[in-house]
Amino acid sequence: MKILVCISKTPDTTAKIAFADNNTKFAEAGVQWIINPYDEWYALVRAIELKEADAGSSIHLVTVGGADAEPIIRKALALGGDEAIRINADPADPYQVASQIADIAKAGGYDLVLTGKETIDYNNGSVGGMLAELLDMPYVALATSLQIAGTTATVKREIEGGEETLEASLPLVVSCQKGMAEARIPNMRGIMAARTKPLKVVEPAATEALTQVAAFGLPPAKAGVKLVSPDNVEELVRMLHEEARVI
Amino acid sequence: MSVLVFIDHIDGHIKKASLEAASYGAQIAAQSGTDAEAVVLGNPGGLSELGRQGIRKVHQVQGDQLSVIDAQVYAKVLEQVATQTGATVIVFSNNSTGKTVAPRLSVRLKAGLVSGAVALPETGSGFVVRKNVFSGKAFANVSVTTPVKIIALNPNAFTVTDADGTAEVVAFNATVDAPKVKVTGSTKTSGKVALTEADVVVSAGRGLKGPENWKMVEDLADVLGAALACSRPVADAHWRPHNEHVGQTGVAIAPNLYIAIGISGAIQHLAGVNRSKTIVVINKDPEAPFFKAADYGIVGDAFEVVPKLLDAVKKVKGVS
Ligand SMILES: Cc1cc2nc3c(=O)[nH]c(=O)nc-3n(C[C@H](O)[C@H](O)[C@H](O)COP(=O)(O)OP(=O)(O)OC[C@H]3O[C@@H](n4cnc5c(N)ncnc54)[C@H](O)[C@@H]3O)c2cc1C
Ligand SMILES: Nc1ncnc2c1ncn2[C@@H]1O[C@H](COP(=O)(O)O)[C@@H](O)[C@H]1O
Numbered sequence: 231m232k233i234l235v236c237i238s239k240t241p242d243t244t245a246k247i248a249f250a251d252n253n254t255k256f257a258e259a260g261v262q263w264i265i266n267p268y269d270e271w272y273a274l275v276r277a278i279e280l281k282e283a284d285a286g287s288s289i290h291l292v293t294v295g296g297a298d299a300e301p302i303i304r305k306a307l308a309l310g311g312d313e314a315i316r317i318n319a320d321p322a323d324p325y326q327v328a329s330q331i332a333d334i335a336k337a338g339g340y341d342l343v344l345t346g347k348e349t350i351d352y353n354n355g356s357v358g359g360m361l362a363e364l365l366d367m368p369y370v371a372l373a374t375s376l377q378i379a380g381t382t383a384t385v386k387r388e389i390e391g392g393e394e395t396l397e398a399s400l401p402l403v404v405s406c407q408k409g410m411a412e413a414r415i416p417n418m419r420g421i422m423a424a425r426t427k428p429l430k431v432v433e434p435a436a437t438e439a440l441t442q443v444a445a446f447g448l449p450p451a452k453a454g455v456k457l458v459s460p461d462n463v464e465e466l467v468r469m470l471h472e473e474a475r476v477i
Numbered sequence: 478m479s480v481l482v483f484i485d486h487i488d489g490h491i492k493k494a495s496l497e498a499a500s501y502g503a504q505i506a507a508q509s510g511t512d513a514e515a516v517v518l519g520n521p522g523g524l525s526e527l528g529r530q531g532i533r534k535v536h537q538v539q540g541d542q543l544s545v546i547d548a549q550v551y552a553k554v555l556e557q558v559a560t561q562t563g564a565t566v567i568v569f570s571n572n573s574t575g576k577t578v579a580p581r582l583s584v585r586l587k588a589g590l591v592s593g594a595v596a597l598p599e600t601g602s603g604f605v606v607r608k609n610v611f612s613g614k615a616f617a618n619v620s621v622t623t624p625v626k627i628i629a630l631n632p633n634a635f636t637v638t639d640a641d642g643t644a645e646v647v648a649f650n651a652t653v654d655a656p657k658v659k660v661t662g663s664t665k666t667s668g669k670v671a672l673t674e675a676d677v678v679v680s681a682g683r684g685l686k687g688p689e690n691w692k693m694v695e696d697l698a699d700v701l702g703a704a705l706a707c708s709r710p711v712a713d714a715h716w717r718p719h720n721e722h723v724g725q726t727g728v729a730i731a732p733n734l735y736i737a738i739g740i741s742g743a744i745q746h747l748a749g750v751n752r753s754k755t756i757v758v759i760n761k762d763p764e765a766p767f768f769k770a771a772d773y774g775i776v777g778d779a780f781e782v783v784p785k786l787l788d789a790v791k792k793v794k795g796v797s
Contacts, residue, residue: 243725243745247614267726324590325583350725350748352610352617354592355571359548359580368657369548371577374719384661388720389573390492391671395662396545408726409719440589444605444620449613455758455768460777460785466757467789469773474755476734477677477701477790 231287231378231400233277234340235311236331236361238321239295239302240266240351249446256351256446265302268346270309271413272406276376277344278310279411284378288312292334294319294327300429308416308424319434326439328360333435335365341400342383347372347407358405368398374409478509478600481564482532483555485574486521493637493674494570496530498630500638502568503531504597515644516558518543518551528642536562536649546574547656552581554651559586561649564625566598571629572673579629588625595634595752598626612725612748632673633731633752666720675704677734678753680723682708682746684739684760684779688716693783694738700790706730706750708740724749739779742767759783 241247242262250257265274274291281287291306291314293299303314317330335343343365348355355371362369374393375386381400386393388407416424458466470477482502485495499515506513512533517524524535536558542550555578559567567582569575571592583590595616596607603620606628610617672678679698685691698705705721712722723730725748735753739760740746747770750756758771761778768774775782 247611324580350612353612355576356580356590356592359577360584362548363552363581363584369577369581370658372573390487390673392663392665394660396658397661398658408722440587440623441591441619441621444618446615446617448615452770452772455771455774457774457776460775460782463775463782463785464789466773466775467786467793470734471793474772476755477793
């Protein structure tokens with residue numbers, strides 16, 4: 231089975247969120263970059279598990295990003311990808327990213343394409359579905375479990391108030407989230423091996439973005455907490471009832 | 478501007494998130510002096526009542542093939558409805574169905590998509606929609622430059638409007654492909670109220686010491702009609718089911734009221750709950766970071782405070 235995992239680079243979960251250039255850009259100074267947690271913990275690790283169960287499989291990684299994305303893609307290789315492709319373009323919007331990846335994916339003949347549920351910076355959750363449409367493959371979003379038997383995939387996905395089990399034939403695009411797999415950390419052997427694994431850089435085909443960020447902003451600060459004594463819980467309930475009107 | 482709202486439903490009734498989307502879509506239409514229309518795939522109850530949210534016409538597509546939400550099939554049907562009705566703004570709820578279908582429709586129509594919208598579009602110059610980014614720690618104003626625009630509205634970001642009105646329901650004949658995805662089972666999560674749809678969420682963390690102590694939390698949720706949630710270590714330790722885990726790597730929610738009991742308020746936890754309108758924190762440590770993000774707080778032992786809170790809420794709600 232040939233698996234393609236889409237890997238994106240995001241600020242660390244504890245990064246300070248601030249903006250530069252008149253609030254048009256994320257302020258990158260001092261920010262630590264990580265593999266987007268959904269891509270790493272769930273999509274990539276599940277791909278590795280599937281390969282462990284079927285040694286004939288291969289895992290390719292793809293990222294759309296500049297040279298600054300290379301440490302991230304190397305780390306993903308250290309966890310267990312076989313080879314990686316970096317499409318040398320700054321990500322502009324989900325459509326631009328998906329169309330770049332689609333070109334690679336079409337040429338690769340993949341049975342399974344995995345993405346994260348969303349990136350933790352822009353929270354779009356759009357690339358997987360767009361990619362599926364561009365590839366004319368079925369798509370299951372928000373998957374919490376993925377099993378493969380032959381050419382049939384069994385996928386659990388989250389729906390409001392429950393979970394659904396779906397069956398689909400490969401090839402298939404799946405966006406992954408919690409439940410899929412347990413996080414792993416790369417070992418020394420993986421890190422050494424990653425240095426020599428192929429990382430191909432391809433130039434982007436001309437594509438357009440359909441949206442662009444005009445400006446960023448921070449939500450207004452909270453007014454501050456109103457503390458209530460533990461001996462006066464009724465006062466809290468009164469405030470929630472009369473002031474906040476939430477109960 | 479011609480607005481088309483996608484109506485999502487489950488177990489025969491329209492999801493609350495879709496009522497929000499309908500209210501939002503109607504408001505956009507009103508801004509440009511037109512009426513909003515809606516599209517539904519399937520046959521839930523209450524379609525004509527969408528008039529109460531300002532929808533004037535509902536295009537209904539029916540067929541057995543639509544009982545499974547196959548994104549590929551749905552996107553093709555919606556493309557037909559959008560093209561025939563001349564829709565220029567298409568509104569989804571950014572719920573599980575919206576997240577599955579909207580990106581595919583975006584490609585088919587080459588329509589720019591803003592997912593996670595939290596406010597009405599600004600149309601003074603161009604078309605700019607505010608969305609949450611960085612898991613609610615910031616927002617972005619996203620400009621859509623294509624002739625057709627798609628907006629996926631975050632659940633609980635827009636209040637359901639309610640006025641007199643009836644929507645006309647008309648059948649729409651669409652070409653419907655055979656689904657390639659088959660549903661082989663489904664389970665309801667234990668809670669009575671779906672976490673992402675709940676107005677009130679009661680959540681607890683490692684401060685509760687062990688799964689055996691959740692009774693008081695469940696009781697509190699019960700009287701409040703609330704859904705249950707928990708922090709990640711609690712789900713990781715299997716004290717609570719995984720689908721209750723909220724935060725950066727769990728479910729993101731935005732209820733009217735979020736009550737956090739024995740949760741420290743780590744940045745990754747806040748990322749999933751900071752869009753809640755009112756946050757109440759109960760923690761024995763006055764230095765717990767959660768107090769900085771809270772509207773109301775009690776510094777105290779959960780095992781003393783929660784039973785008292787339960788009693789006080791019962792009194793206000795008039796239950797014994
Ligand atoms: C990449 C990444 C992603 C993560 N994603 C998430 C996520 O999605 N969601 C999430 O929740 N976490 C997430 N975490 C973990 C997060 O950093 C915290 O470790 C976690 O939220 C802590 O859970 P907690 O508050 O329940 O436990 P603790 O941090 O152990 O806090 C327990 C709290 O209970 C209080 N307490 C103790 N006893 C009592 C008592 N008797 N009465 C009242 N209060 C009491 C303590 O004062 C303390 O504040 C993530 C971490 C990383 C690195
Ligand atoms: N620049 C990128 N390069 C490769 N994959 C990406 C990129 N951006 C997003 N993705 C993939 O698409 C998923 C959803 O991203 P998004 O739609 O941007 O929230 C991510 O979890 C990744 O798997």
